[in-house]
Amino acid sequence: MSENNAWKKFQSFVVNTQVWRAIFRTGIPTTPRQRMMVVLNGVFLHLHPVRLPKHAVKVKYTWCMGGLSFFVFLVLTITGILLMFYYRPTVEYAYGDIIDLREQVPLGIMREIHRWGAHLMVITVWLHMFRVFMTGSYKPPREFNWAVGVILLVLTMLMSFTGYLLPWDQLAIWAITVGSNMAGATPFVGTGGPGSSLLAIGDVNFVTSTSDAKFAMLGGRFVGEAALLRFYVLHCIGLPFVMMIFMIVHFWRVRKDGGISGPT
Amino acid sequence: MGKDERHYNINKLNVVFAVVSVVLLLTLMSVFMNDYDRDWKDYQRQFRTIEIEKARVKLDKENIELSQQAEYEELEGKIAAAKQAYKDKCLAQTELQEQIEEANAKLTLVEQDYKFRKAEFDAAKYRFEHGEAYHEHDVDQYREAFQSLDQQVTKLALDVEEAKTALKSKQRMMDNCGAQLAQLERDERQMTARQSILVRQLDSIDPNAMNLTNQVANMVRDLPILELANPRNKVEQIVLKDVTEDVNFMNVPRVDRCTTCHLGITNPDYVNEAQPFTTHPNLELYVGKNSPHPLEEFGCTVCHAGRPRGTSFNGAVHVPSSPQQKKEWEEKYGYHQMELWEEPMLPLPYTEAGCYKCHSGEFPVKGAEKLSTGLAMIETAGCYACHEIERYKDWPKPGPNLTKLAGKIDKEWGWRWLNDPHSFRHNTMMPSYFNQSNNSDVVSKKRSDQEIHAILHYLFENAQPYPSDRLPIKGDPARGEELVASVGCYACHQIQPEKGDEMVTVDGLRRRFGPNLIDIGTKTSARWLYNWLKDPNSYHPDTAMPNLRLTDQEAADIASFLIQDKNNAFSQHPVPAVNVNVLNDIVLGFLKRADTDQGARNTLAGMKLEQKLEFAGEKLIAQYGCFSCHNIKGFDNAKPIGVALSEESSKSLHKFDFGFLHIEHSKHAWYAQKLKDPRSFDKGKIKAPDEKLRMPNFNLKNDEIEAIVTALLGFVDESQVQAKIKPRTPENLAKEQGEELVAQFNCRGCHMVEGQGGSIHDSVEKWLVDFEEKTDNEAAKVRDSFSPPNLHGVGRKLNPEWLFNFLHEPKQKVRPWLRVRMPTFNFNVVHLNTLVKYFQAVDGDNFPLKINVETGLTDKEYEAAAKLFSEDYFGCTQCHVVGSKLPTGSQDSWAPNLALAKTRLQPEWLIEWIKNPSKLMPGTKMPTFFDPENYDTSGPDDLLDGNENEQIRVLRNFLLTLSEEQQRDVAAPVPETP
């Protein structure tokens, strides 16, 4: 009894310290008001509105795919950052570093999580899109956010594509070779694309193997050292940066367009 | 206003916004221009102008040449005629042409049909094979399909063939009609090949030669931004995977961009252009495509140093070769040296230093005259004795042995010598320790005087007695003089009273291999000289001075000749007395190093003068490092005192102390200053006597310094060029080690080895004139006959066993008429083996090479051979010595003793030698009896059925039967021991 009392005392002391109160404004959310305040006051929970219509809480309706996509993105960010400690994007070291992640690095399973997470994210994003379509959630006023979503889908696939090269094994370079050859066939600005020969003055060709779309992508005429570096930079910094921006817009618009869709 | 919740006037905001936007736009544009504007683009533009000019000139020349050729004109006419004929006759055959077109169409159709059916057939075949292999249900069906397709394909193949034949026959008619024209046109193409290349070149670069669109294109392609696509101006680079750059953490591939501006570097047309477009000198050796150092494989900076990735004048870290040039560059290029670059370009005078990092195993480095001279200077001056240099790790001490010093000189001479060796012998390699810039003040001078006393005292006290014989016979100086001139002393020694003004060369240094023998009478006695000449090793076991196997009389003659020369001025230089006070200071200084002040003073007080001198002498020898060059008792295991130089020039410039001297801060300037006045870096510094710089002064001339600095700059870390260094194969090692010995024993003083050396020839000629009463012309003509032989090809030529023995004890007289002697060197077995291996390796033979061949002769063959040998045919004895029989011909063509052939020569080599001597030894005096051009008819027809190979073989076998003792009826044998 006294023990319990002491515990209570200690608890109330902790909860009433200035430090505690400075951090946790609302206290333990036991009343509806506190529950509201928790959501309203927290920077992260603030993504959500305070209350939602019941259908929007049901997994049956939402499948939770958007949230999972975001979660997997966070997992990928964290594991990705950790992988960068051990990975050097050079033709000399890349392959060996990947091998060492499995062979030597403690908890090198990080790489497996990252790789499968990447695949998972592509799948969850697709399914999210599928759900949004099936519930007609792209309809006004959410047209713009649907477009943002499509861009995020593309970015997800580009992230996955750029990451595919980094292990620098046969699977990697040939997959990227197949992919980048398509860029080489871009109309007008790819050497193998229609109209590229029209971008010439006299005998001087302006679309060459060192100045076409594929080159801009690879930093070289074929998948090599420069491509590895470019893909690495895009994968680790460039695309995530763009993606973050679009994600912010996407989440903001979800709230501003009236939260999750629902029947009128 | 407040109502609108506005503060600024929107009009004003617009104006401000417009202004800042425009400013930003302009700034951005200047960013582009700033990036676009690069020096190298200007150079490339300039180069193109020159290129166009050159191509135009060439084309004009070509055109003129063509127009002057009658053939060409004729051809042109013919072509015109043929064209007309083609037009009239062939093209007029419209019917035939239509037929061809038709046949062509038919063929295309049939071929496509065939192709498709064939593809189906192949697929069906696979399906059938696969089905049968895996016992599939439908295999019968597959078989049927396969078989039917097989038939179809076979039929179609025939159709195709038919269509082809049809087309071909038609086509041939047409072709035949135009065959002449085609041939003529081909001829024209061949004739104008060079011209058309030039035309094409001009088309691509010369605005005047191209059409308007291309002119526009060529302007557009180099515009800012657009230049990303297909610019004419671009950075050229050579990436070298196996010539690396050291970035401290690792070696990375070297990236040379020099050719971005040095555009004509491999093109011989630009020899007369100014920098940066000029051609590299000596393209056969450097940079040229077929040279041993092609540009693509070596780049530029691995030899020249500099900052390989730089694309601007300063960025490449050019280094001027003179202050004038520096000034010029400052004006022209805004030159300043990039300080934080460790490997600035080698200035022009020192460029050869770049050769060393790969060629460090060679003695000397062929083609790098200055570097070789520098290395030879280092060898002769014995720098390696104090400064560890990898290349000279096991070399003997360069100075004479001092353990028996008392038998050679007296103390007074010794004092004067140490005080100032150059005043006795101007070009001695004994450097000056005293009277230098940091010890010439009165106090130091006094101290120096006593130091010399102490050193000499130590040396004399510790000298072993030299049990020398008295001169047994009185020598004749005149004969001595002749002997010195004839036996070969001048290969290594000179008697040169005055400083000459000739430039230092490797060859010159060979003649300075031994000391200048001037004024030797002042230095030593005839008795010592006699004993030294008779057996140098008894005085100095490691000396390179060989034993010339002089008779007592000869030795005495030479000694008496040499001793005549005296230097009285030197002898009169006063020698100060021993000054105890100064000596005490010196001793006390040394004592204090290991003791307290009081203790040291106590010890000093207890020492006698003798002891003090001995003590100070030992310490001073240790301090000055005398033992590095000389054998001195008590210093057998002392370590050299100088800085190790093996990778000296890889050292950071920060580690060089420039003191208070106002000289350029560069390695080469530092080296040059150090060599010129080694102690000058002490200038302005306050130092105790034992802290002062110790490096002695070699009194080097400027050209000598430049050569040494070149070598020093070459002493760098070799890890960058590992891949380019000659592989350390047994052959290459044998060569390296052999070359090392050749240098150590100065073989090239007498012999040509690998095309270099034979320094003695001049003095032989002089001897012929002075003592053999030859005229200058005669002497010049026969000097080679009276000089030591050229050792070209001896590896293949000589029997290794014989060579080994001969080098060990050269008793046999191969060329009995020679006065110059092959002396007996103090070679040990390792030396001998190394030399034999070396000569074989030079000739590309593996050691040991000894082929046993059948050398028997039938009587008939012997007879034939003897005939060939005789005067009637080849007349071998005209030139060759046989045994003791001298040749009958003139002296200038005398040749080696054939009686030694049996043991001395390689039988296989003899065959080739007789066949074509000048192939083995270009410029030999041995006549060519078998004309290599018409070999099959070259020999005498009446012997051995005129079979040349047989003739040579029997002659060879015959030669191998000759000996000193018995000879079958060729020449009367007069056996005589040499």
Place this chain on the structure above:
Amino acid sequence: MSDKNKPQKNKSQKTSKIPPRPTAPTQDAAGGADQASNSQNKQIGVTPQELQKKSAVATPIVRAPEGENVDRRTFIKWAALGWTAFAAVIGGYGTLLLRYLFPNVLFEPKQSFRAGYPDDYTVGEVNENFKETQAVWIVRDAEKIYALSTVCTHLGCTPNWLESEGKYKCPCHGSGFYKNGINFEGPAPRPLERFKITQAPDGEIIVDKTKKFQQEKGEWTDPESFILV
């Protein structure tokens, strides 16, 4: 549940009026355009003409507040200048990025090599000097010189040149090619490829492997695929 007011109000704005789009105008100055597009959405099936008209009306982005409508001309002039310059700057940044993607030098291994002079090759010869190092045969026939790839078009093995039989024969699966590179036996689906071949100003042959010519595409007639001699 007790405090329903605030979120409820929020909700009603958002959800009750869909469709059409929420009418509550956003409070910024540039609301005109927004409103225009709102009205557009109300009536479904707007014709393009209508759409254009509406947007044309909506273009004046900035309503000049009272007291500032002094000189409309100057106003537009400066605004136009400012925004044009600003747009140019944004374009400039894009160009900057684009240019940045194309370096001035490449570190890739060289794809072209010098192959001596036409006279180094005899007519009818298949020169194998560059087979090992560059994977190229250089062939000279009566008229021209061309460079053939030594990569079999079947599975990428390296065929051998059989001088006596006058054909290239692939050791892997038996594909055969004539001297000119046309396939005639075995599984190879198409002829060997040829490379770009040109002459340097000094007349030396330069083979550029970045450009390929395939017979089946009719590229062997391209003037860069051979040198006339």
Place this chain on the structure above:
Amino acid sequence: MIEAIKAFINKFTNPQILFPLLAVVYVFVFPINKFFLRINERLGIYKLWTNAGGALMIGTLFSFFCFGMTDANFRKIVTKPDNVPIVGLLFLVVFFLWFAMKQAYENDARIAAGKRPNEAEDAKEKILVWPDLVYIELIALILCSVLLLVWAMSLHAPIEEPANPSVSPNPSKAPWYFLGLQEMLVYFDPWLAGVVFPTVILLGLMSIPFIDNNTKGSGYYTFKDRQMAVSMFMFLWLVLWIFLISVGTFLRGPNWNFFGPFEYWDSHKLAALTNINLSEYVYMIWMKRELPTNILLREMWGFLVLGIYFGLMPLLFAKTFLKNVFKNLGPLRYSVFVILLLLTLSLPIKMLLRWAFNVKYIIAIPEFFFNI
């Protein structure tokens, strides 16, 4: 017996058979208009979207994979680390398809009965986000983490031999989510399959909200309220995307030849490639003459066909069976819609032309890399 089944499946899965079949089945499963809807109802296909139907679909898929796993060739392809996600994707797609359609049909039934959809009923009630939603999310995240960790532990991420630019594996495949595009490469040149189509797909996706002006069906699952939109989307999503990815992953082997799921990937397998351009059809086969040298003259038939396809067809459609759509959308939206539709259809059309007539290119101008 088993071998016979496998042989049958091997043949049956050939895209030439499977794709048309799927296209036909699709029309009935996702009826695009009233006519097909009636057939659908008569055949009882809608029962797929009941619990039993779901069990049947998942069960069939599951048993197919179970059966397949007994075969070495099948196992080898399916268990390739990077192919595992696609197997998962197949199950997920089928499940969620059923899940969505089930709810849609339930709602449709309610609406038909004059009630509001389930979601609307639910929406009346407001729920506090903390803790309900937050917890649900947290649980989802935890489950997802468990899934990822288990997956990571049980399956190594692939790492093959070091990159070698001179040895290309046969087949060389793009990452799996691009295999739909790579599959298109069989029928279209890279500039279309790799650049134009992906761009059109993206723009098309983004334009969906602007073309679909049906105000019904927002915020709840429904089929009948947006029959046409859902059906068309299903064609793109299931047939042209998921199906082509599966084909590219599982059924394309060396030399990009087709291999049945139980077939050994033999790199020596030959398929007859006897394709021919439209121009060759016209000139060489029908007119029996050589191709004209003038490119425009040579390819004018192709341009004509394309002109008709993209120029006349929309007009024709607008007058006929898309009359309502046209009225609904207005000319501009209709144009965008119909062009997208035609582009979408061009893939199956080209496939059919290839299979049935060996047509290689409609327009073939290799000189300018312009082949369609």
